[in-house]
Amino acid sequence: MSGRLRPGLEQAAIWLVLLLLIVIGASLSEAFLRPAYLANMLRQAAPVGIAAIGVTLVMVRGGVDLSVGAIVSASAVCAAALMDGDATRLPLALLASCALGAALGAFNGVLVASSPVSPFILTLGTAIVFYGGTQIVTGGTAKGAIAPGFREFFNHRLGGVLPLLALAFVLLALLGVALQRRTPFGRSLYLVGSSPAAARLCGLPIGRITVLVYACSGLFAALGGLALLARSGVSGSLAASGYEFDVLAAVVLGGTAFQGGRGGIGGTVAGVLILTVAFNLVNVVGLHYHAQLIVKGVVIVLASAIYRRIGATSGVSA
Amino acid sequence: MTAAHAWRRLRPPFIVWLLMGTLLTCALTVDGFIAPGNLANVARQVAVLGVLALGQTFVIAAGMMDLTVGALATLVTVIAAHWMDGQAARLWSGVAVALVLGLGVGALTGALDRTLRIHSLILTIGMMTVLTGVVFMITDQSSGAPSPQLAALANEDLHGVPLSFLMLALLTLLAHLGMHHTRFGLHVQAIGSSEEGASHAGLRVAQAKAATFVVSGVLAAIAGLLLLGRLGTGYPNAGSGLELDAVVAVVLGGTLLSGGRASIVGSVAAATVLGVISNVLNLLEISSFVQMALKGMIVVTVVLLNRPAAQGRA
Numbered sequence: 001m002s003g004r005l006r007p008g009l010e011q012a013a014i015w016l017v018l019l020l021l022i023v024i025g026a027s028l029s030e031a032f033l034r035p036a037y038l039a040n041m042l043r044q045a046a047p048v049g050i051a052a053i054g055v056t057l058v059m060v061r062g063g064v065d066l067s068v069g070a071i072v073s074a075s076a077v078c079a080a081a082l083m084d085g086d087a088t089r090l091p092l093a094l095l096a097s098c099a100l101g102a103a104l105g106a107f108n109g110v111l112v113a114s115s116p117v118s119p120f121i122l123t124l125g126t127a128i129v130f131y132g133g134t135q136i137v138t139g140g141t142a143k144g145a146i147a148p149g150f151r152e153f154f155n156h157r158l159g160g161v162l163p164l165l166a167l168a169f170v171l172l173a174l175l176g177v178a179l180q181r182r183t184p185f186g187r188s189l190y191l192v193g194s195s196p197a198a199a200r201l202c203g204l205p206i207g208r209i210t211v212l213v214y215a216c217s218g219l220f221a222a223l224g225g226l227a228l229l230a231r232s233g234v235s236g237s238l239a240a241s242g243y244e245f246d247v248l249a250a251v252v253l254g255g256t257a258f259q260g261g262r263g264g265i266g267g268t269v270a271g272v273l274i275l276t277v278a279f280n281l282v283n284v285v286g287l288h289y290h291a292q293l294i295v296k297g298v299v300i301v302l303a304s305a306i307y308r309r310i311g312a313t314s315g316v317s318a
Numbered sequence: 319m320t321a322a323h324a325w326r327r328l329r330p331p332f333i334v335w336l337l338m339g340t341l342l343t344c345a346l347t348v349d350g351f352i353a354p355g356n357l358a359n360v361a362r363q364v365a366v367l368g369v370l371a372l373g374q375t376f377v378i379a380a381g382m383m384d385l386t387v388g389a390l391a392t393l394v395t396v397i398a399a400h401w402m403d404g405q406a407a408r409l410w411s412g413v414a415v416a417l418v419l420g421l422g423v424g425a426l427t428g429a430l431d432r433t434l435r436i437h438s439l440i441l442t443i444g445m446m447t448v449l450t451g452v453v454f455m456i457t458d459q460s461s462g463a464p465s466p467q468l469a470a471l472a473n474e475d476l477h478g479v480p481l482s483f484l485m486l487a488l489l490t491l492l493a494h495l496g497m498h499h500t501r502f503g504l505h506v507q508a509i510g511s512s513e514e515g516a517s518h519a520g521l522r523v524a525q526a527k528a529a530t531f532v533v534s535g536v537l538a539a540i541a542g543l544l545l546l547g548r549l550g551t552g553y554p555n556a557g558s559g560l561e562l563d564a565v566v567a568v569v570l571g572g573t574l575l576s577g578g579r580a581s582i583v584g585s586v587a588a589a590t591v592l593g594v595i596s597n598v599l600n601l602l603e604i605s606s607f608v609q610m611a612l613k614g615m616i617v618v619t620v621v622l623l624n625r626p627a628a629q630g631r632a
Contacts, residue, residue, distance in 0.1 A: 117621050118575040124562060125617035132611025140607060245385075245443050252440045290458070293451030300444035305434040 013310040014255055014270040017303055021277045029284040035161050041276050042166035043155075047072065047228040047240070049169050049272040052247045052254075053176040054105070054220030056268040059251055060180070061213045062193035062260025063112055063119040067104070068221040069243035070130035075101045075225035076240070077134055080144035087147045098222045104130060105218015109211035127244070146233055154230035165230050172223060176265040179216075189213060194261025249300045250275055255307060274303055331572035331584035332624045337591050344598050351598060354478050361483035362473070362548070364593035366391075366541050368486045370560055371567040371585040372493045373537030376530040378568050379497065381510040381577025382431070382438035384531060387538040387564055389449035390423050391557035394542025396453055399462030399552025409465040416539045423449070424535020428528025446561065453554050462552040464543075472547025482544055486586065489537070494582040496533075503580075506530055510577025567592060570620050 025032035032038070051068045058065045075097040082093035108126055112119045137143070154165040180186035188209055192199040199206055228240060254271030256263025278299040282292040344351045351357075370387050377384040394416045402412040427445055431438060464472075471481050497503035505526045509516040517523045545556050569575055570591070571584025595616060599609045 111618065111622070115622055118569075121566070121569045121575055121621050122618060124566060125614050125621060128614030128617060129611050130614075132607055132609070132614055135607035135610060136605070245446075249440060249443055252437065258437055258439065288455065290451050290454035293454065294448050295451075297444040297447030297449075297451065300447065301430065301434065301436070301441060304436040304440050304444075308434070308436050 011255075011266060013307060014253070014267050014274075017306065018270050018274050018277065021274060021281065025277060025281050025284060028281070031284065032280075036157070039157070039162045039166050041273070041280055042169060043163040043231065044279075045272045045276040046165050046169040047224045047231060048243060048246045048250060048275075049224075049269060050172050050227050051221045051224030051243060052250045052268050052272055053173060053265055054217035055247050056251050056254070056256050056263065056265050057176070057180065057186075057189060057213050058119075058217045059256045059258065060193050060260060060263055061189045061210065062196065063210070063214070064123065064248070064258065065105075065108065065214065065217045065221075066120060066123040066244045066248075067108060067127035067130055068217065068224070068247050069240045070127040070134070071101050071104050071218050071221035072225040072228060072240035072243055074104065074130050074134045075222035076229045077138055077143055079226055079229055080142075080146055081137070083144065083147040083150070085145035085147055087149050090147050090150060093147070094226065097226060098219055101222020101225065102215045102219040105221065106211055106215040108218065109214030112214060113207040113210040131241070146229060151230050151233055154227075165227060168227070172220070173265060173269050176220070180265055185209065185212065190261055192260075194259075246275065253300065253303050253307065271303075275299065331581045331587070333571050333581075333584045333587045333591065333620070336620065337587045337594075340591055340594055344594060348598050348601055350601055356597070356601070358475055358478060358480050358483075360590075360593050360597045362480045363597065364590050365472075365480070365482035365486045366544050366548070367560065367563055367567060367592065368586045368589040369489060369537050369541040369544065370564040371571070371589045372489055372582060373534035374561075374564040374568045375493070375571070375573055375580050375582055375585045376497065376503075376506060376533045377438070378565070378573050378575060379503075379510045379577055379580035380506045380527050380530045381513065382527065382530070383442065383565060383575075384427070384534045385439065385442040385561045385565075386423065386427060386445045386449060387534060387541070388557040388559060388561035389446045389453065390420060390535060390538040391542035391545055391560060392554065393423075393449050393453050394419055394539045395546045395549070395556045396456055396462070396552040396554055398468075398543060398546050399464060400456070402463065402465040402468070402546075404463035404465065406466050409467045412465060412468070413543065416543050417536060420535040420537070420539025420542070421532060422535075424532040424538075425528070427535065428531035431531065432524045432528050450558075457552065457554055460549075460551040460553045463550060464546045468543060468547045469550060470547075472544050482547070485540075485544075489540070490582060490586050497580055497582050502526065502529065507578055507580055510574070511579070563592070566617055570617065570624070572624060 022032055051072055055065050055068055078100050079093045079097040082096055083089050108123055111122050111126065115122070154168070155163055157163050158167065180189070188199070188204050191202065192204060192206055192209055196206065225240065250271035251263075251268050252258070252271070253274060254263060254267030254269070256267060275296060278295055279292050282295045287295070370391065374384060374387060397419065398412045398416045401415055402408045423445075427442065431441055434441065471485070474481055476484065497506070505516065505521050508519070508521060509523050509526055513523060542557065546552060549556060567589040568585045570588035571586070572581045573579065573585060592613070595613065596609060599612065
């Protein structure tokens with residue numbers, strides 16, 4: 001449980017794996033050396049990556065959130081329906097979908113805090129409710145229209161290189177890291193995650209922390225939904241089904257364990273990028289789209305295994 | 319075994335009472351529910367999820383989770399449809415291919431779990447992704463057909479009882495005996511409640527854990543064959559999402575997600591409750607979207623009500 005014994009080595013390991021993949025990419029194709037291509041991968045990673053920031057906090061607290069895919073879909077639909085192609089309604093739509101995400105997350109948090117039942121099964125259940133609710137609202141098809149200028153804004157490239165959506169991902173990740181390291185809330189997550197009993201003896205308000213961390217997860221999932229809207233323009237009610245698996249894979253690859261108390265957002269960002277780079281590698285090699293799934297699965301398993309091996313030799317139990 | 323022990327073993331789990339209550343309520347209040355044709359239909363629908371839930375119960379009892387089963391059942395459906403291609407003569411070879419595939423994938427998952435020692439959730443998410451990729455490499459549209467006998471097994475009745483439900487009943491009996499009356503089953507539960515303790519007690523932890531994945535893989539293959547019989551073709555999305563439905567059924571059935579306490583009967587009862595509820599909502603002509611939301615609420619409510627003394631976390 002002494003997860004922070006050698007954080008330096010742990011943190012470095014996952015970034016080394018990422019670097020290795022990029023080097024492999026560069027040896028296969030010149031594209032991997034172009035800043036615009038690298039920045040584009042950041043943009044591709046944004047929807048899953050932003051949602052994964054919140055889930056990392058939940059998992060450090062010792063929980064898990066399987067409803068992120070449903071919240072991403074719900075908030076994307078909510079934003080598209082409210083803006084309905086009208087640029088003047090953008091602020092309302094963005095605020096409302098963030099509020100919706102945070103509220104759904106807080107609902108998860110209340111359930112988890114008030115019951116000893118595993119958060120895995122609770123959030124699996126609420127995910128079905130959220131998907132169903134979204135489907136009822138949309139009638140099963142895409143709903144609403146994206147306001148003009150929304151996608152153009154986020155896909156605008158600063159200096160012709162860095163899409164604003166990629167920048168937003170980086171800024172949100174930095175915000176998450178600051179939340180996790182510099183605030184009492186963030187630090188308390190590690191204590192609650194590694195030893196709830198000790199946290200209770202320290203007088204930490206565990207219930208309030210739990211509700212807050214799930215609300216954070218919902219909020220980041222909503223932001224991930226907006227990122228999805230900006231990247232692909234899709235607002236279908238099942239747009240993000242299966243995201244929960246991608247998010248979980250990225251968070252665990254990044255070194256945050258299911259037991260809680262260790263890991264963090266930095267590793268998660270690397271985990272998301274590893275999956276994205278692997279996907280692009282398959283593209284560059286020219287394999288079929290479906291082969292990407294196979295490579296992705298193998299990368300998830302191999303990278304976790306390598307990471308665990310490094311963690312084990314540095315005296316940290318995975 | 320003392321009398322108190324025996325009672326604790328035999329006492330039906332909460333979900334069985336819930337199943338009886340649901341059946342009674344539906345029979346009394348919903349027109350057409352107890353029509354023999356409708357009940358047989360429910361039973362046929364329940365068979366696939368029930369078989370998957372049986373295998374999942376073993377893995378969860380050992381303190382792990384197997385998310386490959388939906389993708390594995392799909393792979394079996396697609397490959398068996400391709401091989402059988404509607405020919406009666408290819409029944410047994412097709413069944414053999416399916417079972418070997420399930421066994422092989424289960425053994426591979428078990429071996430990887432043993433050698434890599436990464437969390438089972440991540441390992442099986444990775445395996446699930448690979449298997450889905452393989453399915454779509456084979457075909458991205460429905461192709462092939464089951465042999466006529468397999469279609470009959472999935473769709474026909476014996477004196478009004480669907481054959482697939484009889485098969486589920488038989489497998490449930492075998493799984494119940496395996497879980498509660500064999501050394502293997504008891505070892506699996508011991509490992510789930512304390513892996514370290516089980517290891518100190520001299521149990522062969524690694525082998526038993528790997529074996530649960532094999533059990534789950536073989537049952538996923540059987541579920542894949544039943545799916546193929548029902549669908550009549552190898553549909554590449556046949557089993558998508560079934561892995562989470564199976565986990566839901568197992569947990570509703572009273573098996574601890576953290577391992578150590580399992581109820582085979584509970585898992586099948588829970589799969590049946592889910593099937594009955596969806597059938598009744600269909601009879602009442604409630605839209606599938608409302609059904610989905612209701613299903614989620616039922617899952618959350620039952621999980622909150624059915625609160626064992628010591629629930630662990632995932």
